Amino acid sequence: MRSLPLLIALALAAPALAQNDGDGPPPRFGGPVELHEDDIPAFPEPPADIVTVRDDVPHGTLEMIAYESETVGTTRHMQVYTPPGYSTDRAYPVLYLLHGIGGDETEWQRFATVDVLLDNLIADGEAEPMIVVMPNGRAQPNDRAKGDVFASAPAFAVFEGDLLNDVIPATEARYSVAADREHRALAGLSMGGGQSLNFGLGHLDTFAWIGAFSSAPNTEPPAELVPDPEAAADQLELLFLSCGTEDGLFGISQGVHAYLAEHDVPHVWHVDGNGHDPTHWRNSLYHFAQLLFK
Template identity: 70%
Template sequence: MKSFVFFLALAIALPVTAQDDAQPERPQRRRFGVPPKLNEDDNAAFPDPAAGFSAVREDIPHGKLEMIEYESKTVGTTRKMNVYMPPGYSSEKKYPVLYLLHGIGGDETEWQRLAQPGNLLDNLIADGKATPMIIVMPNGRAQKNDRAEGNVFESAPAFAVFERDLLDDVIPAIEARYSVDTNREQRALAGLSMGGGQSLNFGLTHLDTFAWVGGFSSAPNTKQPEELVPDVDAAKRQLKLLWLSCGNKDGLLGVSQNMHAFLKGHEIPHIWHVDGNGHDPTHWQNSLYYFLQKVFM
Protein backbone atom coordinates (compact mmCIF):
# COMPACT_ATOMS: atom_id res chain seq x y z
CA MET A 1 0.00 0.00 0.00
CA LYS A 2 1.28 3.41 -0.88
CA SER A 3 1.13 5.37 2.35
CA PHE A 4 2.02 8.87 3.40
CA VAL A 5 2.66 10.70 6.64
CA PHE A 6 1.43 14.21 7.31
CA PHE A 7 3.54 16.60 9.33
CA LEU A 8 1.58 16.55 12.53
CA ALA A 9 2.50 20.07 13.59
CA LEU A 10 0.75 21.50 10.53
CA ALA A 11 -1.82 19.01 9.36
CA ILE A 12 -4.78 19.58 11.67
CA ALA A 13 -7.83 21.36 10.34
CA LEU A 14 -8.50 23.97 13.00
CA PRO A 15 -11.17 22.82 15.45
CA VAL A 16 -14.60 24.32 15.01
CA THR A 17 -17.43 23.93 17.47
CA ALA A 18 -19.96 21.50 16.02
CA GLN A 19 -23.48 22.80 15.51
CA ASP A 20 -26.49 20.93 14.28
CA ASP A 21 -28.30 23.73 12.51
CA ALA A 22 -27.99 24.25 8.77
CA GLN A 23 -26.06 27.51 9.03
CA PRO A 24 -23.35 27.16 11.72
CA GLU A 25 -21.63 30.26 13.01
CA ARG A 26 -18.37 30.83 11.19
CA PRO A 27 -15.18 30.92 13.25
CA GLN A 28 -12.87 33.86 12.85
CA ARG A 29 -10.30 33.58 10.07
CA ARG A 30 -7.04 32.28 11.46
CA ARG A 31 -3.40 32.41 10.66
CA PHE A 32 -2.20 28.82 10.76
CA GLY A 33 1.30 27.42 10.63
CA VAL A 34 3.89 29.99 9.53
CA PRO A 35 3.01 33.38 8.00
CA PRO A 36 2.61 32.80 4.26
CA LYS A 37 4.80 34.50 1.69
CA LEU A 38 2.82 35.42 -1.40
CA ASN A 39 4.08 34.97 -4.94
CA GLU A 40 3.15 37.03 -7.97
CA ASP A 41 0.55 34.58 -9.24
CA ASP A 42 -1.08 33.85 -5.87
CA ASN A 43 -4.36 35.42 -6.87
CA ALA A 44 -8.04 34.58 -6.75
CA ALA A 45 -9.31 32.81 -9.85
CA PHE A 46 -12.91 33.48 -8.80
CA PRO A 47 -14.74 36.25 -6.92
CA ASP A 48 -16.38 35.65 -3.57
CA PRO A 49 -19.80 34.03 -4.13
CA ALA A 50 -22.85 36.25 -4.00
CA ALA A 51 -24.68 36.66 -0.70
CA GLY A 52 -27.08 33.81 0.04
CA PHE A 53 -25.34 31.32 -2.24
CA SER A 54 -25.56 28.58 0.41
CA ALA A 55 -29.01 29.42 1.76
CA VAL A 56 -31.88 26.95 1.57
CA ARG A 57 -34.22 28.02 -1.23
CA GLU A 58 -37.79 26.90 -0.74
CA ASP A 59 -38.76 27.38 -4.39
CA ILE A 60 -36.47 24.68 -5.82
CA PRO A 61 -36.24 20.87 -5.55
CA HIS A 62 -33.98 19.54 -2.83
CA GLY A 63 -31.74 16.52 -2.65
CA LYS A 64 -31.65 13.97 0.14
CA LEU A 65 -28.97 13.45 2.76
CA GLU A 66 -28.64 10.09 4.48
CA MET A 67 -26.17 8.45 6.84
CA ILE A 68 -25.37 4.90 5.78
CA GLU A 69 -23.21 2.07 7.08
CA TYR A 70 -20.78 -0.18 5.22
CA GLU A 71 -18.54 -3.07 6.12
CA SER A 72 -14.87 -2.16 6.03
CA LYS A 73 -12.59 -5.11 5.42
CA THR A 74 -9.66 -2.72 5.78
CA VAL A 75 -10.54 -1.66 9.32
CA GLY A 76 -12.54 -4.73 10.35
CA THR A 77 -15.58 -2.76 11.52
CA THR A 78 -18.88 -1.34 10.34
CA ARG A 79 -18.29 2.29 9.43
CA LYS A 80 -20.46 5.30 8.53
CA MET A 81 -20.55 7.77 5.69
CA ASN A 82 -22.83 10.68 4.82
CA VAL A 83 -24.34 10.57 1.33
CA TYR A 84 -26.10 13.32 -0.63
CA MET A 85 -28.41 12.31 -3.47
CA PRO A 86 -29.46 15.03 -5.93
CA PRO A 87 -33.06 16.18 -6.45
CA GLY A 88 -35.07 13.66 -8.42
CA TYR A 89 -32.62 10.82 -7.81
CA SER A 90 -33.71 7.81 -9.85
CA SER A 91 -32.38 4.28 -10.12
CA GLU A 92 -33.03 4.56 -13.86
CA LYS A 93 -30.22 7.10 -14.24
CA LYS A 94 -26.48 6.73 -13.66
CA TYR A 95 -24.86 9.49 -11.60
CA PRO A 96 -21.29 10.70 -11.23
CA VAL A 97 -19.86 10.61 -7.71
CA LEU A 98 -17.77 13.11 -5.77
CA TYR A 99 -15.94 11.68 -2.75
CA LEU A 100 -15.42 14.57 -0.31
CA LEU A 101 -12.88 14.17 2.51
CA HIS A 102 -12.73 16.01 5.85
CA GLY A 103 -9.89 17.40 7.98
CA ILE A 104 -7.95 15.68 10.76
CA GLY A 105 -10.25 17.07 13.44
CA GLY A 106 -13.46 16.11 11.65
CA ASP A 107 -15.49 13.09 10.64
CA GLU A 108 -18.21 12.11 8.17
CA THR A 109 -20.37 15.04 9.37
CA GLU A 110 -17.79 17.82 9.03
CA TRP A 111 -18.49 18.90 5.47
CA GLN A 112 -22.22 19.12 6.12
CA ARG A 113 -21.72 21.08 9.34
CA LEU A 114 -19.23 23.58 7.93
CA ALA A 115 -20.10 24.01 4.26
CA GLN A 116 -23.57 22.55 3.53
CA PRO A 117 -22.62 20.90 0.21
CA GLY A 118 -26.22 19.76 -0.26
CA ASN A 119 -27.48 23.34 -0.20
CA LEU A 120 -24.75 24.41 -2.62
CA LEU A 121 -25.53 21.67 -5.09
CA ASP A 122 -29.31 22.04 -4.83
CA ASN A 123 -28.95 25.72 -5.74
CA LEU A 124 -26.40 25.17 -8.51
CA ILE A 125 -28.44 22.38 -10.10
CA ALA A 126 -31.56 24.56 -10.02
CA ASP A 127 -29.62 27.35 -11.73
CA GLY A 128 -28.21 25.01 -14.39
CA LYS A 129 -24.65 25.54 -13.15
CA ALA A 130 -23.80 22.03 -11.93
CA THR A 131 -24.31 18.43 -12.97
CA PRO A 132 -26.59 16.34 -10.73
CA MET A 133 -24.23 14.12 -8.77
CA ILE A 134 -23.95 12.02 -5.64
CA ILE A 135 -21.65 13.38 -2.93
CA VAL A 136 -20.11 10.85 -0.55
CA MET A 137 -18.63 12.14 2.72
CA PRO A 138 -16.83 9.22 4.40
CA ASN A 139 -14.74 9.12 7.55
CA GLY A 140 -11.08 9.37 6.54
CA ARG A 141 -9.84 8.15 9.93
CA ALA A 142 -9.57 4.43 9.10
CA GLN A 143 -9.26 2.87 12.53
CA LYS A 144 -11.61 1.02 14.87
CA ASN A 145 -12.31 4.08 17.02
CA ASP A 146 -12.80 6.59 14.25
CA ARG A 147 -14.18 9.41 16.41
CA ALA A 148 -12.31 12.72 16.57
CA GLU A 149 -11.52 12.37 20.26
CA GLY A 150 -8.59 13.29 22.46
CA ASN A 151 -5.35 14.15 20.67
CA VAL A 152 -6.45 13.95 17.04
CA PHE A 153 -2.82 14.10 15.91
CA GLU A 154 -2.39 10.54 17.15
CA SER A 155 -4.84 9.33 14.51
CA ALA A 156 -2.78 10.70 11.61
CA PRO A 157 -1.56 7.22 10.50
CA ALA A 158 -5.20 6.13 10.10
CA PHE A 159 -5.62 8.75 7.38
CA ALA A 160 -3.01 6.88 5.33
CA VAL A 161 -4.79 3.57 5.93
CA PHE A 162 -7.90 5.18 4.47
CA GLU A 163 -6.41 4.87 0.99
CA ARG A 164 -7.26 1.16 1.02
CA ASP A 165 -10.58 1.69 2.79
CA LEU A 166 -11.60 4.18 0.10
CA LEU A 167 -10.56 2.03 -2.83
CA ASP A 168 -11.50 -1.40 -1.48
CA ASP A 169 -14.52 -0.70 0.72
CA VAL A 170 -16.09 2.75 0.32
CA ILE A 171 -16.28 2.92 -3.47
CA PRO A 172 -17.55 -0.68 -3.89
CA ALA A 173 -20.20 -0.06 -1.20
CA ILE A 174 -21.43 3.09 -2.94
CA GLU A 175 -21.47 1.45 -6.36
CA ALA A 176 -23.44 -1.51 -4.99
CA ARG A 177 -26.02 0.64 -3.21
CA TYR A 178 -26.59 3.57 -5.58
CA SER A 179 -27.14 4.03 -9.29
CA VAL A 180 -23.75 5.40 -10.25
CA ASP A 181 -21.65 5.60 -13.38
CA THR A 182 -18.54 3.52 -12.64
CA ASN A 183 -16.42 5.04 -15.41
CA ARG A 184 -13.33 6.77 -13.98
CA GLU A 185 -14.35 9.97 -15.76
CA GLN A 186 -17.47 10.02 -13.58
CA ARG A 187 -15.56 9.80 -10.28
CA ALA A 188 -14.02 12.75 -8.40
CA LEU A 189 -12.02 13.13 -5.19
CA ALA A 190 -11.59 16.34 -3.17
CA GLY A 191 -11.07 17.40 0.41
CA LEU A 192 -10.12 20.06 2.95
CA SER A 193 -6.87 20.29 4.93
CA MET A 194 -5.91 16.69 5.79
CA GLY A 195 -8.59 15.57 3.34
CA GLY A 196 -7.06 17.81 0.70
CA GLY A 197 -3.71 16.13 1.23
CA GLN A 198 -5.39 12.73 1.03
CA SER A 199 -7.12 13.74 -2.19
CA LEU A 200 -3.89 14.78 -3.88
CA ASN A 201 -2.03 11.73 -2.60
CA PHE A 202 -4.71 9.17 -3.45
CA GLY A 203 -6.18 10.85 -6.51
CA LEU A 204 -2.98 11.67 -8.36
CA THR A 205 -1.53 8.20 -7.75
CA HIS A 206 -4.73 6.47 -8.87
CA LEU A 207 -5.57 8.15 -12.15
CA ASP A 208 -7.14 4.88 -13.25
CA THR A 209 -9.81 5.55 -10.60
CA PHE A 210 -10.22 9.35 -10.42
CA ALA A 211 -10.33 11.86 -13.26
CA TRP A 212 -11.18 14.93 -11.15
CA VAL A 213 -9.05 15.87 -8.12
CA GLY A 214 -9.27 18.84 -5.77
CA GLY A 215 -7.32 20.01 -2.73
CA PHE A 216 -8.60 22.87 -0.55
CA SER A 217 -6.05 24.17 2.01
CA SER A 218 -4.20 20.89 1.55
CA ALA A 219 -2.12 19.62 4.46
CA PRO A 220 1.45 18.52 3.69
CA ASN A 221 2.70 15.04 3.10
CA THR A 222 6.20 13.70 2.82
CA LYS A 223 5.97 13.03 -0.90
CA GLN A 224 7.39 15.63 -3.22
CA PRO A 225 5.27 16.77 -6.19
CA GLU A 226 7.32 14.65 -8.59
CA GLU A 227 6.36 11.59 -6.53
CA LEU A 228 2.68 12.52 -6.63
CA VAL A 229 2.89 13.03 -10.39
CA PRO A 230 5.50 10.50 -11.54
CA ASP A 231 4.16 10.43 -15.11
CA VAL A 232 3.58 13.96 -16.34
CA ASP A 233 2.21 12.83 -19.69
CA ALA A 234 -0.31 10.53 -18.01
CA ALA A 235 -1.48 13.36 -15.77
CA LYS A 236 -1.96 15.64 -18.76
CA ARG A 237 -3.84 12.92 -20.60
CA GLN A 238 -6.01 11.50 -17.83
CA LEU A 239 -6.90 14.38 -15.53
CA LYS A 240 -10.13 16.16 -16.42
CA LEU A 241 -9.57 18.69 -13.63
CA LEU A 242 -6.90 19.32 -11.02
CA TRP A 243 -7.84 22.00 -8.50
CA LEU A 244 -5.56 23.64 -5.94
CA SER A 245 -6.80 26.38 -3.64
CA CYS A 246 -5.76 28.01 -0.39
CA GLY A 247 -6.27 31.25 1.50
CA ASN A 248 -3.56 33.90 1.49
CA LYS A 249 -3.77 34.05 5.29
CA ASP A 250 -3.28 30.29 5.66
CA GLY A 251 0.10 29.19 7.01
CA LEU A 252 -0.23 26.01 4.93
CA LEU A 253 -0.21 28.02 1.69
CA GLY A 254 3.35 26.89 0.95
CA VAL A 255 2.17 23.30 0.52
CA SER A 256 -0.11 24.27 -2.34
CA GLN A 257 2.40 26.78 -3.72
CA ASN A 258 4.99 24.02 -4.12
CA MET A 259 2.52 21.79 -5.92
CA HIS A 260 1.38 24.66 -8.13
CA ALA A 261 4.97 25.51 -9.06
CA PHE A 262 5.63 21.91 -10.10
CA LEU A 263 2.45 21.71 -12.17
CA LYS A 264 3.11 25.07 -13.80
CA GLY A 265 6.71 24.15 -14.57
CA HIS A 266 5.60 20.93 -16.26
CA GLU A 267 2.66 22.58 -18.04
CA ILE A 268 0.09 20.35 -16.36
CA PRO A 269 -3.29 22.12 -16.61
CA HIS A 270 -4.82 23.00 -13.25
CA ILE A 271 -6.83 25.65 -11.45
CA TRP A 272 -4.87 27.77 -8.97
CA HIS A 273 -7.09 29.81 -6.66
CA VAL A 274 -5.75 31.86 -3.75
CA ASP A 275 -8.43 33.90 -2.00
CA GLY A 276 -8.30 36.23 0.99
CA ASN A 277 -9.23 33.68 3.65
CA GLY A 278 -7.36 31.61 6.21
CA HIS A 279 -7.52 27.94 7.13
CA ASP A 280 -11.25 28.12 7.65
CA PRO A 281 -14.73 27.06 6.49
CA THR A 282 -15.20 30.23 4.43
CA HIS A 283 -12.43 29.15 2.10
CA TRP A 284 -13.61 25.54 1.99
CA GLN A 285 -17.23 26.40 1.23
CA ASN A 286 -16.34 29.02 -1.37
CA SER A 287 -13.89 26.67 -3.07
CA LEU A 288 -16.39 23.83 -3.09
CA TYR A 289 -18.99 26.16 -4.61
CA TYR A 290 -16.78 26.77 -7.64
CA PHE A 291 -15.38 23.24 -7.76
CA LEU A 292 -18.93 21.89 -8.11
CA GLN A 293 -19.39 24.09 -11.17
CA LYS A 294 -16.33 22.57 -12.85
CA VAL A 295 -16.54 18.89 -12.00
CA PHE A 296 -18.32 16.52 -14.44
CA MET A 297 -19.00 19.40 -16.82
Protein backbone atom coordinates (compact mmCIF):
# COMPACT_ATOMS: atom_id res chain seq x y z
CA MET A 1 0.00 0.00 0.00
CA ARG A 2 1.56 3.28 -1.12
CA SER A 3 -0.48 5.46 1.23
CA LEU A 4 1.75 8.57 1.39
CA PRO A 5 1.92 9.18 -2.40
CA LEU A 6 -1.77 8.44 -2.60
CA LEU A 7 -2.62 10.96 0.09
CA ILE A 8 -0.46 13.62 -1.57
CA ALA A 9 -2.17 13.03 -4.91
CA LEU A 10 -5.60 13.11 -3.35
CA ALA A 11 -4.86 16.30 -1.48
CA LEU A 12 -3.91 17.94 -4.78
CA ALA A 13 -7.02 16.56 -6.43
CA ALA A 14 -9.39 17.40 -3.57
CA PRO A 15 -11.36 20.13 -5.38
CA ALA A 16 -12.05 17.83 -8.31
CA LEU A 17 -12.86 14.72 -6.32
CA ALA A 18 -15.10 16.62 -3.93
CA GLN A 19 -17.39 17.58 -6.78
CA ASN A 20 -19.45 14.41 -7.12
CA ASP A 21 -22.90 15.96 -7.20
CA GLY A 22 -22.85 17.40 -10.70
CA ASP A 23 -23.13 21.03 -9.56
CA GLY A 24 -20.73 23.92 -10.05
CA PRO A 25 -17.98 24.47 -12.61
CA PRO A 26 -16.06 21.55 -14.14
CA PRO A 27 -13.25 20.39 -11.83
CA ARG A 28 -9.62 20.87 -12.81
CA PHE A 29 -6.56 18.90 -11.77
CA GLY A 30 -3.11 18.64 -13.31
CA GLY A 31 -3.55 21.41 -15.87
CA PRO A 32 -5.87 21.82 -18.86
CA VAL A 33 -7.16 18.86 -20.84
CA GLU A 34 -5.17 18.24 -24.00
CA LEU A 35 -7.11 16.11 -26.45
CA HIS A 36 -5.50 13.75 -28.93
CA GLU A 37 -7.04 12.53 -32.16
CA ASP A 38 -8.20 9.28 -30.59
CA ASP A 39 -9.88 10.97 -27.60
CA ILE A 40 -13.34 10.60 -29.08
CA PRO A 41 -16.66 8.98 -28.17
CA ALA A 42 -16.88 5.23 -28.63
CA PHE A 43 -20.68 5.40 -28.32
CA PRO A 44 -23.45 7.88 -29.09
CA GLU A 45 -25.17 9.75 -26.29
CA PRO A 46 -27.66 7.49 -24.50
CA PRO A 47 -31.40 8.13 -24.84
CA ALA A 48 -32.80 10.59 -22.33
CA ASP A 49 -35.04 7.96 -20.70
CA ILE A 50 -32.46 5.35 -19.65
CA VAL A 51 -33.35 5.76 -15.97
CA THR A 52 -37.06 6.35 -16.42
CA VAL A 53 -39.15 3.80 -14.53
CA ARG A 54 -41.21 1.80 -17.01
CA ASP A 55 -44.39 0.12 -15.84
CA ASP A 56 -44.40 -2.21 -18.85
CA VAL A 57 -41.19 -4.06 -17.93
CA PRO A 58 -40.39 -6.53 -15.13
CA HIS A 59 -38.49 -5.11 -12.19
CA GLY A 60 -35.61 -6.54 -10.22
CA THR A 61 -35.01 -6.30 -6.49
CA LEU A 62 -32.73 -3.94 -4.57
CA GLU A 63 -31.76 -4.87 -1.02
CA MET A 64 -29.21 -3.90 1.63
CA ILE A 65 -27.19 -6.90 2.79
CA ALA A 66 -25.03 -7.26 5.91
CA TYR A 67 -21.89 -9.38 5.82
CA GLU A 68 -19.07 -10.13 8.21
CA SER A 69 -15.72 -8.66 7.18
CA GLU A 70 -12.69 -10.39 8.63
CA THR A 71 -10.54 -7.82 6.84
CA VAL A 72 -12.09 -4.91 8.73
CA GLY A 73 -13.25 -6.82 11.80
CA THR A 74 -16.83 -5.51 11.66
CA THR A 75 -20.22 -6.17 10.14
CA ARG A 76 -20.44 -4.21 6.90
CA HIS A 77 -23.15 -3.51 4.34
CA MET A 78 -23.57 -3.66 0.60
CA GLN A 79 -26.48 -2.90 -1.69
CA VAL A 80 -27.38 -5.68 -4.10
CA TYR A 81 -29.51 -5.69 -7.23
CA THR A 82 -30.95 -8.98 -8.45
CA PRO A 83 -32.52 -9.00 -11.92
CA PRO A 84 -36.18 -9.56 -12.75
CA GLY A 85 -37.15 -13.20 -12.37
CA TYR A 86 -34.13 -14.02 -10.23
CA SER A 87 -34.13 -17.76 -9.56
CA THR A 88 -31.83 -20.24 -7.87
CA ASP A 89 -32.40 -22.48 -10.88
CA ARG A 90 -29.72 -20.59 -12.79
CA ALA A 91 -26.30 -19.12 -12.01
CA TYR A 92 -25.90 -15.39 -12.67
CA PRO A 93 -22.86 -13.29 -13.53
CA VAL A 94 -21.96 -10.56 -11.04
CA LEU A 95 -20.85 -6.96 -11.49
CA TYR A 96 -19.09 -5.50 -8.44
CA LEU A 97 -19.62 -1.73 -8.67
CA LEU A 98 -17.47 0.66 -6.62
CA HIS A 99 -18.21 4.24 -5.53
CA GLY A 100 -16.08 7.39 -5.20
CA ILE A 101 -14.18 8.85 -2.25
CA GLY A 102 -17.17 10.87 -1.04
CA GLY A 103 -19.69 8.06 -1.32
CA ASP A 104 -20.69 4.76 0.22
CA GLU A 105 -22.71 1.68 -0.70
CA THR A 106 -25.67 3.89 -1.67
CA GLU A 107 -23.84 6.23 -4.05
CA TRP A 108 -24.32 4.34 -7.30
CA GLN A 109 -28.02 3.97 -6.66
CA ARG A 110 -28.33 7.70 -5.92
CA PHE A 111 -26.35 8.73 -8.99
CA ALA A 112 -27.61 6.21 -11.55
CA THR A 113 -30.66 4.37 -10.15
CA VAL A 114 -28.90 1.15 -11.04
CA ASP A 115 -32.00 -0.98 -10.60
CA VAL A 116 -34.00 1.07 -13.11
CA LEU A 117 -31.09 1.25 -15.57
CA LEU A 118 -30.60 -2.52 -15.53
CA ASP A 119 -34.31 -3.31 -15.54
CA ASN A 120 -34.71 -1.32 -18.76
CA LEU A 121 -31.61 -2.71 -20.47
CA ILE A 122 -32.52 -6.30 -19.60
CA ALA A 123 -36.12 -5.83 -20.76
CA ASP A 124 -34.89 -4.49 -24.11
CA GLY A 125 -32.48 -7.40 -24.53
CA GLU A 126 -29.50 -5.04 -24.40
CA ALA A 127 -27.93 -6.46 -21.21
CA GLU A 128 -27.59 -9.92 -19.77
CA PRO A 129 -29.49 -10.59 -16.53
CA MET A 130 -26.87 -9.98 -13.85
CA ILE A 131 -26.47 -9.37 -10.16
CA VAL A 132 -24.94 -6.00 -9.24
CA VAL A 133 -23.16 -5.71 -5.90
CA MET A 134 -22.46 -2.20 -4.59
CA PRO A 135 -20.21 -2.48 -1.52
CA ASN A 136 -18.57 0.19 0.63
CA GLY A 137 -15.02 0.68 -0.64
CA ARG A 138 -13.89 2.45 2.53
CA ALA A 139 -12.55 -0.57 4.45
CA GLN A 140 -12.34 0.72 8.01
CA PRO A 141 -14.54 0.31 11.12
CA ASN A 142 -16.19 3.73 10.69
CA ASP A 143 -16.90 3.60 6.98
CA ARG A 144 -19.21 6.61 6.79
CA ALA A 145 -18.30 9.40 4.36
CA LYS A 146 -18.21 12.16 6.96
CA GLY A 147 -15.71 14.83 7.89
CA ASP A 148 -12.44 14.82 5.95
CA VAL A 149 -13.12 12.03 3.46
CA PHE A 150 -9.53 12.25 2.21
CA ALA A 151 -8.23 11.12 5.59
CA SER A 152 -9.77 7.72 4.87
CA ALA A 153 -7.97 7.33 1.53
CA PRO A 154 -5.74 4.45 2.78
CA ALA A 155 -8.91 2.48 3.61
CA PHE A 156 -9.70 2.35 -0.10
CA ALA A 157 -6.50 0.38 -0.63
CA VAL A 158 -7.36 -1.93 2.28
CA PHE A 159 -10.63 -2.70 0.49
CA GLU A 160 -8.74 -5.00 -1.87
CA GLY A 161 -8.66 -7.61 0.91
CA ASP A 162 -12.27 -7.01 1.87
CA LEU A 163 -13.42 -7.38 -1.72
CA LEU A 164 -11.52 -10.58 -2.42
CA ASN A 165 -11.84 -12.29 0.96
CA ASP A 166 -15.17 -11.04 2.30
CA VAL A 167 -17.45 -9.36 -0.26
CA ILE A 168 -17.12 -11.95 -3.03
CA PRO A 169 -17.46 -14.98 -0.71
CA ALA A 170 -20.48 -13.39 1.00
CA THR A 171 -22.11 -12.75 -2.37
CA GLU A 172 -21.46 -16.24 -3.64
CA ALA A 173 -22.76 -17.80 -0.43
CA ARG A 174 -26.03 -15.85 -0.53
CA TYR A 175 -26.89 -15.72 -4.23
CA SER A 176 -26.96 -18.15 -7.11
CA VAL A 177 -23.92 -17.01 -9.09
CA ALA A 178 -21.47 -18.38 -11.60
CA ALA A 179 -18.36 -18.32 -9.41
CA ASP A 180 -15.59 -17.99 -11.97
CA ARG A 181 -13.59 -15.15 -13.49
CA GLU A 182 -15.50 -15.22 -16.78
CA HIS A 183 -18.65 -14.28 -14.85
CA ARG A 184 -17.17 -11.58 -12.58
CA ALA A 185 -16.87 -7.92 -13.52
CA LEU A 186 -15.38 -5.05 -11.51
CA ALA A 187 -16.06 -1.38 -12.26
CA GLY A 188 -16.21 1.94 -10.47
CA LEU A 189 -16.29 5.71 -10.62
CA SER A 190 -13.48 8.09 -9.62
CA MET A 191 -11.78 6.52 -6.58
CA GLY A 192 -13.70 3.33 -7.39
CA GLY A 193 -12.41 3.51 -10.94
CA GLY A 194 -8.85 3.52 -9.65
CA GLN A 195 -9.68 0.64 -7.33
CA SER A 196 -11.18 -1.31 -10.23
CA LEU A 197 -8.04 -0.93 -12.32
CA ASN A 198 -5.69 -1.63 -9.42
CA PHE A 199 -7.56 -4.65 -8.07
CA GLY A 200 -9.01 -5.97 -11.31
CA LEU A 201 -5.83 -5.87 -13.36
CA GLY A 202 -3.93 -7.15 -10.34
CA HIS A 203 -6.25 -10.15 -10.08
CA LEU A 204 -7.06 -11.30 -13.58
CA ASP A 205 -7.51 -14.75 -12.12
CA THR A 206 -10.62 -13.33 -10.42
CA PHE A 207 -12.02 -10.74 -12.87
CA ALA A 208 -12.26 -10.94 -16.65
CA TRP A 209 -14.31 -7.74 -17.15
CA ILE A 210 -13.06 -4.37 -15.84
CA GLY A 211 -14.42 -0.85 -16.13
CA ALA A 212 -13.07 2.47 -14.86
CA PHE A 213 -15.06 5.69 -15.20
CA SER A 214 -13.04 8.93 -14.69
CA SER A 215 -10.43 7.25 -12.51
CA ALA A 216 -8.92 9.18 -9.60
CA PRO A 217 -5.24 9.64 -8.65
CA ASN A 218 -5.26 6.41 -6.65
CA THR A 219 -4.81 4.69 -10.02
CA GLU A 220 -1.42 2.99 -10.21
CA PRO A 221 0.96 3.96 -13.04
CA PRO A 222 0.06 2.14 -16.27
CA ALA A 223 3.26 0.08 -16.36
CA GLU A 224 2.44 -1.21 -12.88
CA LEU A 225 -1.19 -1.85 -13.73
CA VAL A 226 -0.23 -3.92 -16.76
CA PRO A 227 3.36 -5.15 -16.37
CA ASP A 228 2.75 -8.00 -18.85
CA PRO A 229 0.61 -6.58 -21.67
CA GLU A 230 0.55 -9.84 -23.63
CA ALA A 231 -0.78 -11.82 -20.67
CA ALA A 232 -3.36 -9.14 -19.90
CA ALA A 233 -4.56 -9.15 -23.50
CA ASP A 234 -5.00 -12.92 -23.37
CA GLN A 235 -6.95 -12.88 -20.10
CA LEU A 236 -9.22 -9.86 -20.43
CA GLU A 237 -12.70 -10.21 -21.86
CA LEU A 238 -13.21 -6.44 -21.62
CA LEU A 239 -11.28 -3.44 -20.34
CA PHE A 240 -13.38 -0.28 -20.50
CA LEU A 241 -12.06 3.23 -19.78
CA SER A 242 -14.05 6.44 -19.93
CA CYS A 243 -13.68 10.10 -19.01
CA GLY A 244 -15.20 13.46 -19.95
CA THR A 245 -13.39 16.30 -21.66
CA GLU A 246 -14.51 18.68 -18.89
CA ASP A 247 -12.97 16.47 -16.18
CA GLY A 248 -9.75 17.77 -14.67
CA LEU A 249 -8.72 14.16 -13.98
CA PHE A 250 -8.83 13.39 -17.71
CA GLY A 251 -5.07 12.87 -17.98
CA ILE A 252 -5.16 9.84 -15.67
CA SER A 253 -7.49 7.79 -17.86
CA GLN A 254 -5.89 9.20 -21.01
CA GLY A 255 -2.48 8.00 -19.83
CA VAL A 256 -3.75 4.48 -19.14
CA HIS A 257 -5.38 4.40 -22.58
CA ALA A 258 -2.17 5.56 -24.28
CA TYR A 259 -0.13 2.83 -22.56
CA LEU A 260 -2.65 0.14 -23.48
CA ALA A 261 -2.74 1.30 -27.09
CA GLU A 262 1.06 1.39 -27.30
CA HIS A 263 1.29 -2.16 -25.95
CA ASP A 264 -1.57 -3.62 -28.02
CA VAL A 265 -3.89 -4.39 -25.13
CA PRO A 266 -7.46 -4.39 -26.51
CA HIS A 267 -9.75 -2.00 -24.65
CA VAL A 268 -12.61 0.46 -25.05
CA TRP A 269 -11.75 4.15 -24.66
CA HIS A 270 -14.84 6.33 -24.47
CA VAL A 271 -14.61 10.12 -24.22
CA ASP A 272 -17.68 12.30 -23.80
CA GLY A 273 -18.24 15.99 -23.08
CA ASN A 274 -19.07 15.66 -19.39
CA GLY A 275 -17.11 16.52 -16.27
CA HIS A 276 -16.40 14.59 -13.09
CA ASP A 277 -20.08 14.11 -12.52
CA PRO A 278 -22.98 11.66 -12.20
CA THR A 279 -24.06 12.09 -15.80
CA HIS A 280 -20.77 10.68 -17.05
CA TRP A 281 -20.85 7.81 -14.55
CA ARG A 282 -24.47 6.88 -15.29
CA ASN A 283 -23.91 6.99 -19.06
CA SER A 284 -20.69 4.98 -18.77
CA LEU A 285 -22.48 2.29 -16.78
CA TYR A 286 -25.20 2.25 -19.44
CA HIS A 287 -22.63 1.52 -22.16
CA PHE A 288 -20.49 -0.83 -20.05
CA ALA A 289 -23.40 -2.99 -18.90
CA GLN A 290 -24.38 -3.73 -22.50
CA LEU A 291 -20.96 -5.23 -23.22
CA LEU A 292 -20.75 -7.50 -20.19
CA PHE A 293 -20.93 -11.29 -20.14
CA LYS A 294 -21.44 -11.70 -23.89
